[in-house]
Amino acid sequence: MATVPGAPAVEHHREPFGIGERRPRLSWKVDAAPGWSQRGYELEIARDQAVPARLAVLSPDSVLVPWPFDDLRSREEVRVRVRVWGADDEPSAWSPSAPIEAGLLEPQDWQCVPVGPAWAEDPESDDRRPPLVRREFDIRGPVARARLYVTAHGLYEVEINGGRVGREAMAPGWTVYGARLEYETYDVAALLREGANAIGAWLGDGWYRGRLGWNGGFRNLYGSDVGLIAQLEIDTSEGVRGAPDGRWQAAPGPIVSAGNYDGEVYDAREERPGWSSPGFDDAGWTPVRVGTRDPSTLVAPTGPPVRCTGELRPRDVLRTPAGKQVLDFGQNLVGRVRIRVTGLPGATVTLSTAEVLQGGEIYTRPLREAKSTDVYVLGGRGVEEWEPRFTIHGFRYVQVDGWPGDLDVAASHGDVVARVYHTDMERTGWFECSDADVNRLHENVVWGMRGNFVDIPTDCPQRDERVGWTGDIQVFAPTATFLYDCSGMLDSWLRDVAIEQLPDGTVPWYVPVIPAHKMWTPIRPGAVWGDAAVLTPWTLYERFADPEILARQYASAKAWVDLVDRLAGEDHVWDEGFQLGDWLDPSAPVQEPARAMTDPYLVATAYFFRSATQLSRMAAVLGEHDDEAHYRALSDLVRDAFVRRFVDAPGHLSSDTQTAYALAIRFQLLPEDQVGAAGARLGELVEASGGRIATGFAGTPVVCDALCDAGEIARAYQLLLQRECPSWLYAVACGATTVWERWDALLPDLSVNPGTMTSFNHYALGAVADWMHRVVAGLAPASPGYRDVLFRPRPGGGITSASARHESPYGTVAISWRVADSGLVVDAAVPTGARGVLDLDGCEPVALPSGHHRATVRDGGVRLEERSRDNPRDDPR
Numbered sequence: 065m066a067t068v069p070g071a072p073a074v075e076h077h078r079e080p081f082g083i084g085e086r087r088p089r090l091s092w093k094v095d096a097a098p099g100w101s102q103r104g105y106e107l108e109i110a111r112d113q114a115v116p117a118r119l120a121v122l123s124p125d126s127v128l129v130p131w132p133f134d135d136l137r138s139r140e141e142v143r144v145r146v147r148v149w150g151a152d153d154e155p156s157a158w159s160p161s162a163p164i165e166a167g168l169l170e171p172q173d174w175q176c177v178p179v180g181p182a183w184a185e186d187p188e189s190d191d192r193r194p195p196l197v198r199r200e201f202d203i204r205g206p207v208a209r210a211r212l213y214v215t216a217h218g219l220y221e222v223e224i225n226g227g228r229v230g231r232e233a234m235a236p237g238w239t240v241y242g243a244r245l246e247y248e249t250y251d252v253a254a255l256l257r258e259g260a261n262a263i264g265a266w267l268g269d270g271w272y273r274g275r276l277g278w279n280g281g282f283r284n285l286y287g288s289d290v291g292l293i294a295q296l297e298i299d300t301s302e303g304v305r306g307a308p309d310g311r312w313q314a315a316p317g318p319i320v321s322a323g324n325y326d327g328e329v330y331d332a333r334e335e336r337p338g339w340s341s342p343g344f345d346d347a348g349w350t351p352v353r354v355g356t357r358d359p360s361t362l363v364a365p366t367g368p369p370v371r372c373t374g375e376l377r378p379r380d381v382l383r384t385p386a387g388k389q390v391l392d393f394g395q396n397l398v399g400r401v402r403i404r405v406t407g408l409p410g411a412t413v414t415l416s417t418a419e420v421l422q423g424g425e426i427y428t429r430p431l432r433e434a435k436s437t438d439v440y441v442l443g444g445r446g447v448e449e450w451e452p453r454f455t456i457h458g459f460r461y462v463q464v465d466g467w468p469g470d471l472d473v474a475a476s477h478g479d480v481v482a483r484v485y486h487t488d489m490e491r492t493g494w495f496e497c498s499d500a501d502v503n504r505l506h507e508n509v510v511w512g513m514r515g516n517f518v519d520i521p522t523d524c525p526q527r528d529e530r531v532g533w534t535g536d537i538q539v540f541a542p543t544a545t546f547l548y549d550c551s552g553m554l555d556s557w558l559r560d561v562a563i564e565q566l567p568d569g570t571v572p573w574y575v576p577v578i579p580a581h582k583m584w585t586p587i588r589p590g591a592v593w594g595d596a597a598v599l600t601p602w603t604l605y606e607r608f609a610d611p612e613i614l615a616r617q618y619a620s621a622k623a624w625v626d627l628v629d630r631l632a633g634e635d636h637v638w639d640e641g642f643q644l645g646d647w648l649d650p651s652a653p654v655q656e657p658a659r660a661m662t663d664p665y666l667v668a669t670a671y672f673f674r675s676a677t678q679l680s681r682m683a684a685v686l687g688e689h690d691d692e693a694h695y696r697a698l699s700d701l702v703r704d705a706f707v708r709r710f711v712d713a714p715g716h717l718s719s720d721t722q723t724a725y726a727l728a729i730r731f732q733l734l735p736e737d738q739v740g741a742a743g744a745r746l747g748e749l750v751e752a753s754g755g756r757i758a759t760g761f762a763g764t765p766v767v768c769d770a771l772c773d774a775g776e777i778a779r780a781y782q783l784l785l786q787r788e789c790p791s792w793l794y795a796v797a798c799g800a801t802t803v804w805e806r807w808d809a810l811l812p813d814l815s816v817n818p819g820t821m822t823s824f825n826h827y828a829l830g831a832v833a834d835w836m837h838r839v840v841a842g843l844a845p846a847s848p849g850y851r852d853v854l855f856r857p858r859p860g861g862g863i864t865s866a867s868a869r870h871e872s873p874y875g876t877v878a879i880s881w882r883v884a885d886s887g888l889v890v891d892a893a894v895p896t897g898a899r900g901v902l903d904l905d906g907c908e909p910v911a912l913p914s915g916h917h918r919a920t921v922r923d924g925g926v927r928l929e930e931r932s933r934d935n936p937r938d939d940p941r
């Protein structure tokens with residue numbers, strides 16, 4: 065008999081509350097005895113007062129199984145549980161129940177429209193005063209149930225009767241608002257009471273109408289209004305449901321200005337105590353302007369919201385040569401600073417953020433036109449606590465000016481605390497090895513992900529950019545999907561990729577699109593970036609086993625490959641037009657990151673092949689057999705064309721660069737018999753560079769894999785462990801706590817690179833972590849969702865131990881190896897429902913059923929034992 069399964073998970077939701085799916089798919093994990101496998105499952109749903117309905121299915125599936133019941137209705141609350149059985153047909157006990165609640169599923173469920181200030185504003189100004197809106201209402205009878213469905217034009221934070229609703233930040237996040245605006249659902253019963261009540265909201269410009277983009281940027285991208293859309297539904301014990309009546313009113317709030325890039329200015333003297341409670345004197349408040357919004361564009365989120373996920377206290381308080389007080393948080397992070405301060409009314413505290421110091425002072429040039437400064441004007445009412453609401457910064461250092469009295473940052477007091485914000489995804493992946501610097505690199509990759517997964521996957525979190533560059537996430541997605549469950553968040557972003565795609569198939573450089581100057585407008589197709597339309601859905605499928613993501617993105621993926629096919633023309637070589645190529649390779653001139661040493665058309669054609677190949681696989685999964693054959697044939701033609709054009713002698717490429725060989729080998733563009741020579745040449749190039757990296761955004765994610773594929777493992781480790789510039793560990797040696805945009809963001813004299821592309825928090829070059837997980841530790845998916853797990857460590861570089869653990873859709877997959885006196889010892893864990901293969905160098909691969917295993921390698925032979933999962937010492941973690 066099987067152990068009890070865990071409560072079912074619902075689609076990709078972390079909390080299935082207010083969901084938008086009528087027929088959400090369900091997943092569960094079982095932690096059964098080794099070798100047990102599921103033969104069938106039974107789902108039970110409890111809904112309304114009805115007798116629970118049950119449905120049994122003979123199937124080994126436990127990930128994203130179809131919803132077998134009637135559709136969920138708007139607002140419906142149900143509870144679902146599961147039990148399973150194996151070969152003995154003896155059902156397990158029932159799992160705990162998962163509560164699921166549907167959001168508003170029909171456009172006609174929405175009665176509310178945006179309400180915002182009616183006063184005149186200068187649409188071109190960055191200083192439009194963020195308003196407060198409020199409304200009072202009465203509730204007759206005790207509250208039995210209450211839900212708030214809420215979103216906004218702009219950013220919002222809601223209060224009811226003086227209490228904050230939820231702890232989401234930067235809501236509603238950033239989508240292509242015209243087509244999709246996400247709403248949140250809250251249970252607000254505890255905040256309401258019989259009698260007089262009030263609801264109020266802070267509103268901010270945010271992505272909706274605030275300044276976005278570089279070179280001055282653009283305003284009012286989605287509209288020039290701000291407005292709250294708040295539908296409060298209250299059931300009283302008398303069984304009456306109603307959206308309460310009452311007039312909305314608006315007034316300027318204490319936020320003087322707030323911008324994503326520039327920061328927030330807040331004047332506490334302008335606070336209006338009690339404004340979100342009933343009985344407040346609203347003299348001076350004015351009636352709202354009522355806006356419009358097509359309710360069919362209001363959608364429930366598919367991933368978690370942005371929240372504070374941690375707090376850091378300053379590690380150091382520095383006095384700079386100019387006499388400034390600067391706090392060092394010891395970690396480059398994304399979020400904002402909370403202060404606790406006492407002083408006279410009108411005293412002004414200014415918090416200026418920066419990622420780095422230069423000459424001992426905060427250095428803000430890399431922020432370009434983002435001021436990244438928060439200002440707090442004291443109200444003078446004893447201890448005041450404040451944190452900005454409608455902005456976010458990427459920083460390690462904060463210069464504090466104007467602090468009244470002495471700043472006390474001691475842990476007990478906490479005058480100043482950095483609060484880390486990002487999409488509140490579940491952490492699912494860990495890595496460690498015997499080299500402390502490599503561990504720090506990995507930690508930097510994790511922090512880079514945290515800082516740049518803020519509702520959409522961004523390039524960087526600090527300068528006047530922070531947009532969803534398609535190329536960056538395309539190369540980083542394999543790493544990201546290991547570290548965190550970002551399935552729901554990326555699913556949302558990919559929908560916007562499809563929406564923003566041009567009719568001819570062109571994928572924008574960044575999504576959501578903001579108009580930009582010169583090089584980015586009109587939008588042109590570019591390899592590596594545009595390929596996100598194919599490769600990122602594929603990565604999600606590979607890691608989360610969700611074919612629906614493929615189905616949804618299929619038309620977009622196809623449109624991209626068809627476009628490239630047309631652009632490449634008869635000869636199947638994409639050798640025209642603007643390309644970013646191997647962006648930011650270390651040879652590119654400081655201000656010309658696209659001028660890399662690898663022919664950009666070689667990169668483009670290699671990617672054309674890659675996308676055509678993956679598209680054909682996508683078609684196979686979706687049962688599109690004609691397409692499968694078509695794109696397979698196309699990829700064959702592209703491969704032949706690539707060889708004709710870019711291979712100038714057997715195993716030798718016309719761009720004699722690390723990136724060119726890495727792409728050709730890793731994407732399997734070369735005839736079998738040329739791979740050895742190409743690999744040897746790549747090894748020579750690494751050797752000739754003194755083991756330094758010579759790749760940019762295109763080559764970096766594949767170079768270590770390519771070396772390993774070609775049998776040059778020692779060279780891959782040479783690159784990984786190199787500490788001179790350019791290399792991954794060079795940044796670590798310089799004290800980096802995140803991954804840099806360019807290899808030499810700090811120059812060897814520790815001054816900041818003068819280029820305008822000098823972010824200290826860009827994840828793209830951190831894509832190497834995927835190789836560290838799969839090859840250094842040796843943990844890789846061999847079929848979607850890790851249903852088959854490949855344990856294939858390839859130790860090297862003098863590293864004596866490594867481990868990786870991942871919370872996969874089936875449960876924990878883990879590996880840990882160490883070099884012992886007796887030989888290599890490998891522990892591996894395969895969850896119930898999955899199968900493993902242990903592939904050790906020089907040994908025959910061995911199949912591993914579910915369970916915990918230990919393998920000892922001696923004299924080329926593997927000795928395998930099963931470990932008890934109840935003994936923690938046996939746990940490979």
Ligand code: BGC
Nearest residue numbers: 523524529533535536644826
């Ligand atoms: C971004 C990159 C992006 C690139 C493309 C930069 O400004 O920060 O990460 O992919 O532009 O040109």
